[in-house]
Amino acid sequence: MARISSEQADRLPVSERHIVALDIDGTVLSHGFGGAGDDALGGHIDPDLAEAIRALYLAGHEIVLSTGRSVDATIPIAERLRIRPEWMVAANGAVTLKRDPLAHRAYRREYVEAFDPSDALKKIRTRLVTASFAVELADGGFLYTQPIPTGTLPSEQRLVPFEKLLGVQASRVVVVSPDHDLEEFLDAVSTLGLTHVSYAVGNTSWLDIAPDGVTKASALDVIASRMGIDRSRVFAAGDGRNDIDMLRWAGRHGDSAAMGQAVPEVQAAARRVTGTIEENGLLAALRERFPEVLGA
Incomplete structure (x- = not known):
């Protein structure tokens, strides 16, 4: 070279x-x-x-x-x-x-790009009740309901109750559900009817949600x-x-x-x-x- x-x-x-x-x-x-x-x-x-x-x-x-x-x-x-x-x-x-x-x-x-994740979070929680939920804020902060073990998330993190994730300005939402295998997880996500958001499911039971079209x-x-x-x-x-x-x-x-x-x-x-x-x-x-x- x-x-x-x-x-x-x-x-x-x-x-x-x-x-x-x-x-x-x-x-x-x-x-x-x-x-x-x-x-x-x-x-x-x-x-x-x-x-x-x-x-x-x-x-x-x-x-x-x-x-x-x-x-x-x-x-x-x-x-x-x-x-x-x-x-x-x-x-x-x-x-x-x-x-x-x-x-x-x-x-x-x-x-x-930021959005209010409230509707998506409420809808997901009805199907994935044991999941861990987190929101990456538009300013770079990170709120989570249970620890998510990964080095790919922001260093500034704060544990909060689920209700504190609602009504914020988020750049993305993270949902992790280790209690579901990938097929179960994909099936649950497919039935959620998420609208006005973009989402991608990882190779494990991990869901990233972004603002619509992002x-x-x-x-x-x-x-x-x-x-x-x-x-x-x-x-x-x-x-x-x-x-x-x-x-x-x-x-x-x-x-x-x-x-x-x-x-x-x-x-x-x-x-x-x-x-x-x-x-x-x-x-x-x-x-x-x-x-x-x-x-x-």
Whole structure:
């Protein structure tokens, strides 16, 4: 792989830049390795993959981490990759971050989509009575009814009764129901008739709810417009149900790849399927898409 100096990063004309939108968990980051590169947020980033992402960044392409994680859990991944992207998408598209040019490591919340989650929460609670409920607030705080064990949520958290989740301005709602297996969970969610919200169910019994029409794809579309990059020069990769809209959007205009371990409906949303996270599938997809930077 060719080494590219940081001075080259600004030399690529806008007409030649690509947006490279990357999901984090299960795409860039794998879990359970426990190696020296793992940190408190959990997970392992393959060194060759990290080098490839950094090479694309230094070549002048726009790397956009696009994740369901909170802001607090997204920025450290960029730091581990040793990149400072201009844009990042958190909370499944509800929060879009922009790098602050006046501060070395700071990002500001450029766009925040918020909604009142009361109706959705009340409806879900009638079917999933033993579930844990949480709300990520528009200002970045996090209210929860029972602890949710994950490193992808905000650091500022507060235990509250269910009623305190109602009537707030939320960027997303999280519902976790370990008492239900995935099939039961999917069946319950399908019968809820949720309206005026966007939602995605994870590979475990985990439900993320965002404001109506807000997805990773909607956030990336705004970023592409702001940067003046044609949608035909967008590449996206992901592995979860919350990536479906992003993969379809990118594939419709440009290119998209689903990870090999993704469920069939996620794979069907992408233009192509790459290897699993264990097979370093993202690295293979990036090399195929950007041979001029990464080699075949």
